[in-house]
Amino acid sequence: MENLHHIVVVGGGAGGLELVTRLGNKLGRKKKARITLIDAVLTHVWKPLLHEVAAGSLDASTNEINFRAHARKHHYEFQLGRMNGLDRTDKRITLAPIRDQEGEEVVPERHVNYDTLVIAVGSTANDFGTPGAQDHCLFLDSLAQARRFHTLLLNAFLRANHDAQQGQAGQLPITIIGAGATGVELAAELRLASRELPVYGMNALRAEDVSIRVIEAADRILPALPNRLSAAATRELERQQVQVLTGQPVSEVRPQGVVMKDGTELTSAMTIWAAGIKAPAFLTELDGLETNRGNQLVVTQTLQTPADNDVFAFGDCAACPQPQADRSVPPRAQAAHQQADTLYQSLVNRLQGKEVVAFVYKDHGSLINFSRYTTVGNLMGNLSGRSMYIEGKVARLFYVSLYRMHQVALHGFLRTGVIWLMDRISRAMQPRLKLH
Numbered sequence: 001m002e003n004l005h006h007i008v009v010v011g012g013g014a015g016g017l018e019l020v021t022r023l024g025n026k027l028g029r030k031k032k033a034r035i036t037l038i039d040a041v042l043t044h045v046w047k048p049l050l051h052e053v054a055a056g057s058l059d060a061s062t063n064e065i066n067f068r069a070h071a072r073k074h075h076y077e078f079q080l081g082r083m084n085g086l087d088r089t090d091k092r093i094t095l096a097p098i099r100d101q102e103g104e105e106v107v108p109e110r111h112v113n114y115d116t117l118v119i120a121v122g123s124t125a126n127d128f129g130t131p132g133a134q135d136h137c138l139f140l141d142s143l144a145q146a147r148r149f150h151t152l153l154l155n156a157f158l159r160a161n162h163d164a165q166q167g168q169a170g171q172l173p174i175t176i177i178g179a180g181a182t183g184v185e186l187a188a189e190l191r192l193a194s195r196e197l198p199v200y201g202m203n204a205l206r207a208e209d210v211s212i213r214v215i216e217a218a219d220r221i222l223p224a225l226p227n228r229l230s231a232a233a234t235r236e237l238e239r240q241q242v243q244v245l246t247g248q249p250v251s252e253v254r255p256q257g258v259v260m261k262d263g264t265e266l267t268s269a270m271t272i273w274a275a276g277i278k279a280p281a282f283l284t285e286l287d288g289l290e291t292n293r294g295n296q297l298v299v300t301q302t303l304q305t306p307a308d309n310d311v312f313a314f315g316d317c318a319a320c321p322q323p324q325a326d327r328s329v330p331p332r333a334q335a336a337h338q339q340a341d342t343l344y345q346s347l348v349n350r351l352q353g354k355e356v357v358a359f360v361y362k363d364h365g366s367l368i369n370f371s372r373y374t375t376v377g378n379l380m381g382n383l384s385g386r387s388m389y390i391e392g393k394v395a396r397l398f399y400v401s402l403y404r405m406h407q408v409a410l411h412g413f414l415r416t417g418v419i420w421l422m423d424r425i426s427r428a429m430q431p432r433l434k435l436h
Contacts, residue, residue: 004034005351008093008114010083012039012067014046015315015336016120018409020076022344028075033351035076038095038112042067042080043143046406047122048333050140051182054149055189056434057371062426064143065410081110083121086286088308093117116310116347119297121283123316123331126276126294132253133177137273140182149272150434153190156270157197157205164204172210175258175268177250178275179216180224181368184233186274187214188370191240212242213266215258217249217275224330225366225378228389232376233368240373250275277331279317292319296328301358303343312346314339314359322361329361333402337409338362367399375399 007027009020020037027033043064045053052058071078085094091114098107124141127133138149156172164170174190176183194210214221214237221237221244222230237244252259257267279295289305290298296319297305303320305311314320316331320339329335339359346356365387367377375395378387390398407416 004031005115006034006036006113007116007118007347008036008038008112009118009120010038010093011120011122011315011317012037012041012044013120013122013315013336014333014406015340016118017044017065017067017070018337018340018406019118019120019344021070021074021410022340023347024071024074024076026344026348027351036079036112036114037067037071037076038079038081038083038093039067040080040082041143044070045143046333046403048181049403050143050146051186051189053143053146054140055153055186055193055371056150057189057192059426059430059434060143060147062423070410079112081107081112083119084282086117086289086311088287088311091115091117091310114310116350117312118343118347119283119311119313119317120315120336121280121317123277123279125273126278127273128276130250130253133273136253136255137177137271139273140186152270153193157193157202157210160209160269161197161202161205164206164209170205170209172205172270173266173268174210174212175266175271176212176214177253177258177271177273179214179218179221179244179246180274180276181222181366183214183216183272183274184221184237185369185371186272187212187237187242188240188373191242192371192373208241214242214244215248215250215260216244216246219247221246222368225368226387229366229368229376229378232389232391233370236370236374236376240370277316283317294319301360302346302356303339303359304356312343314343320359320361329359333406334364335361337406340409367395367402369396369399 009016020035023035028035043066045060045064049058053060067078081095083093084096092111095110097105097109100106125139139145160170160172176187190212194207220230222233234244248261250258251261257265259265281295283295283297284291288307297313299305299313299318299320303312303314315336319328342357342359363380365379369375376391377395378389380387
C-alpha cells in the first residue's frame, strides 16, 4: 500500500463521492492506486434534497449514505476530518482536531500525505455582509442545519397552533431571502407542510395563517434561468399563496423581521437565507493557491490549479473557465456530476502516463420542483441548442431522474432499483410529513 499512488479527495458531496466511488471501483479494487476520501461529517445526503428535509417532506435517515460503509463496498478509505491547511512542498494536508459536543479533543490535528489532491468542499451561504443575517437567519448548507430547521419549524407550528386554540392570533409569518432554486422550492415545501400538519392534529392553525414570502433582490425570481421559466415559477408560487417580492434587497435582518432597502419593515417569525453562495474561507489560505472574490479556487479547464498540477478542484468550490464563455462553470449539481466524470478519466490517464482531459460544460437545462404540486423546467436540445419548456408529470419525471442518476453513480443500477422500491414502500407506510 505504501508504494501505491495516493489520490486524496477532500469533500464527500455529490461530485466528490461519485469520483471516489468510480476511482475505488476502477483503481482501488485492483490495487492500482490508494484512494482516500476526507469529509467533516460521517454521512452524505444529496444537497438538493436539504430543503425537503427542512420542511419534513423527506426523512433524511432513509437517504443518508454512511461514508465508512460505502468506502468498504467500493474499495476506498475514509477519514473523518476538516481540512484547514496545505503544504504543497511536502505534499500533505492538515486536518483540524476532532472535538466532541462538549469541545473536548477526541483526535488531535493530523497530516495526510498525497500524490494527487482533489478539493471538492462545495459551498456555503453568502450573506454578503448583511447586518443580522448570521445571528437571525436559518441556513441550509448542511444536513445538521436542515434538521435544526425542521425542529424549529415544528415548534413554530406548535406554538402558533396553541395560540390559535387560546383564541389568540395564530399567525406564523415565514420569510425566505433569495429566490433561486433553493428558495423557490423551499417555499413550495413549506406551503405543503402548512396544509398537511392540520391532518395530524394541529387543526386550530389554518394554512392561510402561515404566510410565506420570498424576497429576491433581482427584478424577477430565478434570475439565472430563462424568463419563461421564471414567469411560470412566479405564477405557481402565487397560486400556492406565496408572496413574491422582487427588485429590492434586504438591508438588515432582525430577531422578529427584516428591513428592506427602502426602510420597509416586514414581520417574520422564521427567516431563511438562500440568497447566494461562496466557497469556504479556508481555501484563500492554501499555500499560494489562487482564489477569486467568492473564495473559489481558480483552476484551468483541466480542473488543475495553475500553481500546482498535482492539485485539482471541482464543483462549487472551483472557478473553471469555459471556451467561448464570459463566466465560469455555474455552481450546479449537474456541473459537479459532469466534472466528476471528466476528472475520473483524467486521474486514470495520469496513472497511465496519458494527458488529462479538458472539461467542457454541457447545460442540460433546469428543473424547479414545487413539492407535490407541480414541476416546471426547460431542457436543452443537444443538436439545436434551443431549450424546450416542460411542466407537470413529464417535468417531475425528469426531476426525479436527476437524483436516481446520482444514486446509480454511487450504487449501480441494481441497488438503485432496490432503493427505489424501498422508497415506494416507505412512502406508502409513513406519514407524508416527518412529524418529529
